Amino acid sequence: MKSLKAQHHRLSSSEEEIQILESDMPGFSGDRFASELENSNLFPLKPTQIEVLQINLGKMCNQVCKHCHVDAGPDRKEIMTRETMKECLEVIRNHEINTIDLTGGAPEMNPDFRWFVEQVRAIDSEITLIVRCNLTIILANPKYHDLPEFFKNNKIEVASSLPYFTAMKTDSQRGDGVFDKSIKALKLLNVQGYGVEGSGLILNLVYNPSGAFMPAAQSGLEAEFKKRLSDNFGITFNSLFTITNLPISRFLEYLLRSNNYEAYMEKLIESYNPVAAAGVMCRNTISVGWDGYLYDCDFNQMLELKVSSEDSQHIRDWNQQSLTSREIIVKNHCFGCTAGAGSSCGGTTA
Ligand code: SF4
Numbered sequence: 001m002k003s004l005k006a007q008h009h010r011l012s013s014s015e016e017e018i019q020i021l022e023s024d025m026p027g028f029s030g031d032r033f034a035s036e037l038e039n040s041n042l043f044p045l046k047p048t049q050i051e052v053l054q055i056n057l058g059k060m061c062n063q064v065c066k067h068c069h070v071d072a073g074p075d076r077k078e079i080m081t082r083e084t085m086k087e088c089l090e091v092i093r094n095h096e097i098n099t100i101d102l103t104g105g106a107p108e109m110n111p112d113f114r115w116f117v118e119q120v121r122a123i124d125s126e127i128t129l130i131v132r133c134n135l136t137i138i139l140a141n142p143k144y145h146d147l148p149e150f151f152k153n154n155k156i157e158v159a160s161s162l163p164y165f166t167a168m169k170t171d172s173q174r175g176d177g178v179f180d181k182s183i184k185a186l187k188l189l190n191v192q193g194y195g196v197e198g199s200g201l202i203l204n205l206v207y208n209p210s211g212a213f214m215p216a217a218q219s220g221l222e223a224e225f226k227k228r229l230s231d232n233f234g235i236t237f238n239s240l241f242t243i244t245n246l247p248i249s250r251f252l253e254y255l256l257r258s259n260n261y262e263a264y265m266e267k268l269i270e271s272y273n274p275v276a277a278a279g280v281m282c283r284n285t286i287s288v289g290w291d292g293y294l295y296d297c298d299f300n301q302m303l304e305l306k307v308s309s310e311d312s313q314h315i316r317d318w319n320q321q322s323l324t325s326r327e328i329i330v331k332n333h334c335f336g337c338t339a340g341a342g343s344s345c346g347g348t349t350a
């Protein structure tokens, strides 16, 4: 097989990404993840129950981060329509979903974002409602300045990426000036009570490594972030989630460009943890694409791998029974979720 090293600089399609992930490589085969699951008695991987609906409101974003697995940016036009949102609301109204996790792109850039949040709250005042806010959106345009107040009024949990507590590392991953704007936005959230003890308003930060390495222990990093953000900026937050970069999209391009793909995959494979495998987020989550199609997770969504339940591939055709008994589609990118202490949108899993 031709070496993958430095072969690609810009991936042209999700098919090409899947080809790479399915390639036999020295030391591991294209279906290595499935074999590991088999050894752990977890293959085929099945859901436990569907508790979380993660909804991608669109790929438009005010940032263009280096490792974005969504390949989001200001020029992306894919956006969820109000009609598809209404189909999501039908599912929320009629099923026992306990968490709605809104993501993008920058979900707040969808013109119907606020309408959708209010509709969800009208259906269920207690449901956990998370927004993955990139922080800088709050300052991007006056029309977003009141987002912290809007979040508070709708009892939204805020989850925000902050690659590091210094400007240099944050800006190198997310763009010039992002760190300063993120700090300003965090202060505005703190003013509303977010991340402040006793307020009940949750502000979690998300850390992902800036290169081809796995995150350090979540608890140690959280303590360090808390100390540095408090000492240097007076900022408080609730928890830090560490996330392992999965080898897809812009991060896969980076791995190939920097000749790190094989070494990174080897690291993930040798760190396979069966406990983390049993707790992967696709077992209790369904990911909804901007156009309403359903996926096992956000990563499979980016690889255009729809759920295997053929009668329930779109939100309008939601079939709880079929989705709960489906087989989750796994490929070698899944090693990113099962390495070490595990990785999910809510941090470690083991
Ligand atoms: S803020 Fe998030 S969605 Fe936007 S480019 Fe960065 S990683 Fe992607």
Ligand code: SF4
Binding pocket: 280, 281, 282, 283, 296, 297, 298, 299, 300, 328, 329, 330, 331, 333, 334, 337
């Ligand atoms: S990448 Fe998706 S499908 Fe694979 S283990 Fe992780 S959450 Fe599950």
